[in-house]
Amino acid sequence: MRDDEYKEAGGTMQFVINGKLIEAEIDPRTSLLDLLRDHLGLPGTKKGCDQGACGACTVLVDGERILSCLALAVQCDGRSITTIEGLASDEKLHPLQQAFIEHDGFQCGYCTPGQICSAVGMAQEARRGVPSNVTHDLAAENIALSRDELRERMSGNLCRCGAYNGIIDAITEVYAEEVE
Numbered sequence: 359m360r361d362d363e364y365k366e367a368g369g370t371m372q373f374v375i376n377g378k379l380i381e382a383e384i385d386p387r388t389s390l391l392d393l394l395r396d397h398l399g400l401p402g403t404k405k406g407c408d409q410g411a412c413g414a415c416t417v418l419v420d421g422e423r424i425l426s427c428l429a430l431a432v433q434c435d436g437r438s439i440t441t442i443e444g445l446a447s448d449e450k451l452h453p454l455q456q457a458f459i460e461h462d463g464f465q466c467g468y469c470t471p472g473q474i475c476s477a478v479g480m481a482q483e484a485r486r487g488v489p490s491n492v493t494h495d496l497a498a499e500n501i502a503l504s505r506d507e508l509r510e511r512m513s514g515n516l517c518r519c520g521a522y523n524g525i526i527d528a529i530t531e532v533y534a535e536e537v538e
């Protein structure tokens with residue numbers, strides 16, 4: 359297919375992004391990451407590797423964390439997407455954003471939007487009893503987020519600055535007690 363034919367095949371798609379209904383006419387080969395950054399002007403979601411290895415591009419789709427570099431925008435047509443720009447409300451930071459500041463959970467900050475979106479999705483998974491590789495009780499309805507659980511569950515989000523201790527401290531402050 360020629361490029362213009364691909365564009366026609368894409369047509370208009372609708373998304374709810376950070377609570378706002380957005381319509382976009384895009385080539386169906388566009389990744390969700392490129393839709394957010396290049397078409398919708400939402401640069402908070404970062405492009406690290408662009409191949410599913412670093413987690414910098416993590417966003418929430420209908421509340422589930424996904425790697426937006428590996429998803430096509432067309433797969434998200436009609437769905438609700440939350441990026442780092444949508445987590446704060448009424449000028450108030452999300453509690454996890456605040457905790458990252460208080461616990462020095464970042465240095466350069468490049469991985470931080472992905473870390474935070476991933477942690478929000480991860481906490482939901484633990485609440486629903488989704489086990490990880492280090493979960494002892496696979497039948498538990500609600501899994502306590504120990505540091506080992508957090509390290510394992512956040513292992514898809516790399517931090518080249520090595521701010522891991524602060525990241526785990528921040529997530530522990532906001533989510534660990536909630537599910538214990």
Ligand code: FES
Pocket residue numbers: 404405406407408409410411412413414415416425426427428
């Ligand atoms: S940019 Fe998507 S995983 Fe690295």
Ligand code: FES
Pocket residue numbers: 463464465466467468469470516517518519520521
């Ligand atoms: S804070 Fe720099 S990569 Fe994580």
